[in-house]
Amino acid sequence: xxxxxxxxxxxxxxxxxxxxxxxxxxxxxxxxxxxxxxxxxxxxxxxxxxxxxxxxxxxxxxxxxxxxxxxxxxxxxxxxxxxxxxxxxxxxxxxxxxxxxxxxxxxxxxxxxxxxxxxxxxxxxxxxxxxxxxxxxxxxxxxxxxxxxxxxxxxxxxxxxxxxxxxxxxxxxxxxxxxxxxxxxxxxxxxxxxxxxxxxxxxxxxxxxxxxxxxxxxxxxxxxxxxxxxxxxxxxxxxxxxxxxxxxxxxxxxxxxxxxxxxxxxxxxxxxxxxxxxxxxxxxx
Amino acid sequence: xxxxxxxxxxxxxxxxxxxxxxxxxxxxxxxxxxxxxxxxxxxxxxxxxxxxxxxxxxxxxxxxxxxxxxxxxxxxxxxxxxxxxxxxxxxxxxxxxxxxxxxxxxxxxxxxxxxxxxxxxxxxxxxxxxxxxxxxxxxxxxxxxxxxxxxxxxxxxxxxxxxxxxxxxxxxxxxxxxxxxxxxxxxxxxxxxxxxxxxxxxxxxxxxxxxxxxxxxxxxxxxxxxxxxxxxxxxxxxxxxxxxxxxxxxxxxxxxxxxxxxxxxxxxxxxxxxxxxxxxxxxxxxxxxxxxxxxxxxxxxxxxxxxxxxxxxxxxxxxxxxxxxxxx
Numbered sequence: 001x002x003x004x005x006x007x008x009x010x011x012x013x014x015x016x017x018x019x020x021x022x023x024x025x026x027x028x029x030x031x032x033x034x035x036x037x038x039x040x041x042x043x044x045x046x047x048x049x050x051x052x053x054x055x056x057x058x059x060x061x062x063x064x065x066x067x068x069x070x071x072x073x074x075x076x077x078x079x080x081x082x083x084x085x086x087x088x089x090x091x092x093x094x095x096x097x098x099x100x101x102x103x104x105x106x107x108x109x110x111x112x113x114x115x116x117x118x119x120x121x122x123x124x125x126x127x128x129x130x131x132x133x134x135x136x137x138x139x140x141x142x143x144x145x146x147x148x149x150x151x152x153x154x155x156x157x158x159x160x161x162x163x164x165x166x167x168x169x170x171x172x173x174x175x176x177x178x179x180x181x182x183x184x185x186x187x188x189x190x191x192x193x194x195x196x197x198x199x200x201x202x203x204x205x206x207x208x209x210x211x212x213x214x215x216x217x218x219x220x221x222x223x224x225x226x227x228x229x230x231x232x233x234x235x236x237x238x239x240x241x242x243x244x245x246x247x248x249x250x251x252x253x254x255x256x257x258x259x260x261x262x263x264x265x266x267x268x269x270x271x272x273x274x275x276x277x278x279x280x281x282x283x284x285x
Numbered sequence: 286x287x288x289x290x291x292x293x294x295x296x297x298x299x300x301x302x303x304x305x306x307x308x309x310x311x312x313x314x315x316x317x318x319x320x321x322x323x324x325x326x327x328x329x330x331x332x333x334x335x336x337x338x339x340x341x342x343x344x345x346x347x348x349x350x351x352x353x354x355x356x357x358x359x360x361x362x363x364x365x366x367x368x369x370x371x372x373x374x375x376x377x378x379x380x381x382x383x384x385x386x387x388x389x390x391x392x393x394x395x396x397x398x399x400x401x402x403x404x405x406x407x408x409x410x411x412x413x414x415x416x417x418x419x420x421x422x423x424x425x426x427x428x429x430x431x432x433x434x435x436x437x438x439x440x441x442x443x444x445x446x447x448x449x450x451x452x453x454x455x456x457x458x459x460x461x462x463x464x465x466x467x468x469x470x471x472x473x474x475x476x477x478x479x480x481x482x483x484x485x486x487x488x489x490x491x492x493x494x495x496x497x498x499x500x501x502x503x504x505x506x507x508x509x510x511x512x513x514x515x516x517x518x519x520x521x522x523x524x525x526x527x528x529x530x531x532x533x534x535x536x537x538x539x540x541x542x543x544x545x546x547x548x549x550x551x552x553x554x555x556x557x558x559x560x561x562x563x564x565x566x567x568x569x570x571x572x573x574x575x576x577x578x579x580x581x582x583x584x585x586x587x588x589x590x591x592x593x594x595x596x597x598x599x600x601x602x603x604x605x606x607x608x609x610x611x612x613x
Binding site: 175 | 317318319320321322323324325326327329330332333334336337340341342343344345347348351402405406409410412413414415416419421422423424425426427428430431432433434435436438439440442443445447448450453456482485486487490491493494497504508513514517539542543545546550566569570573574579582583586587589590593594597
């Protein structure tokens, strides 16, 4: 039993992780991953396989058929493109505007700085539901109902992004560097672009990723404002599948698969960065 | 021996990452970079503030206004000032109090198991002798990135009454099938399971970050003193996590008050046949967008806000007390 662990790092004061620790991690891995596997199993099965006891634990042969049915109800390619477009736009805007404002709050002297930052932090306490009815009325009056504008424009800025970018710039960008850069007669905008942004690019990227994920997964607001299928986002499309048939599990989970698979692929590429972001205290729950 | 360990932890006590983050900006607050022209700040913050005032703050103020009116969205001219009627009606609305109870019940079922599991996992991940660290950490975050809607649909199938996998396992253990979508407490536990599944790994990473800030010397001296696994955890690790536990509790509570998609999928817009899963946010949604009752919906929104603020205030008070105990 000891052999596999014999080469473990020497760490004074630590009891070695025993088999129980690895079993716990193995169990949580199984629990974390299994629902995704199960989603594929159900999405590839016919009604007979789904409604049988004991349930079949392996994927069935009908995956393409089910996805075909999904496409009969809603054009998922269009929905995915819409979602990606909204997500990328919102992520870029939030990172840019948050970094600009965060830089001003961290490094520039101006009247009202203290009050303004406290104000921004204070508004983060308000739950998002508070404004949803008025926002709906405003968006209706602006004529944005059933357009992606209704998803993009209200999401271009967020208090949390500003708060976090301010922390990051405060911690990562030394004042001396900015002093030196500005002595070369570089304008404030150039200092921001050529000195500040390159230093914080890792954190900015993580903020962008989390903004993208939140936008991709948003469900309440898009279902309220989008009505025609050509404007649906992935979540609205999934919800549409739920509504259109009498509880067809394969169809529902086929839709969930379509909306989730791109994120899982993305996660394979950027998962480690996201982990670092969470551990840096990057993300509000 | 255990005495020593606790004493040691006080001497070397490293501030938790949350504390450091709050203190650091304070020290630097006043000194921006002098050679940079401060007036640029107004231009830099303008895009944020303009958009934020229109789409962030204006709706909040507008919602207070709406809550004093009875409003017919089909005919925008029909809008009657009703004073505090919406709030009085809310106070006497049994469905509202039912949704308050459900929200806190689901919160309770999800928060405490979640905390215990997250801290347990984090203390395994913290161990420097662990192999494949990055892999475990990454896997823990997978549930968190997926949409609540997709997760709710998957779990609805897993919790199915007749053919769900979970009822199959329950059957194997010799019990009768549970109708999660009809029975109140099992259903709330099912919803709490979805929330727990989503947040355990995320919170474990938060706790892990806090544990990594605990200096290794504490563990070395605990081991010299002959402390066992449990004693090391109880007297070295746990006391250092106070602030992080409070932080996770506050964030979890605010999130818990906004639970919406899971009960919607599990029990439709009314939150189940007997409103057994109707949460606060779902009730707001039902009143505002199913019954098109905007004034009343806005009043519910204000009620949710008041609950959030009260709970945050209580949490802050507790944190402050714990912090002053620390400094003593």
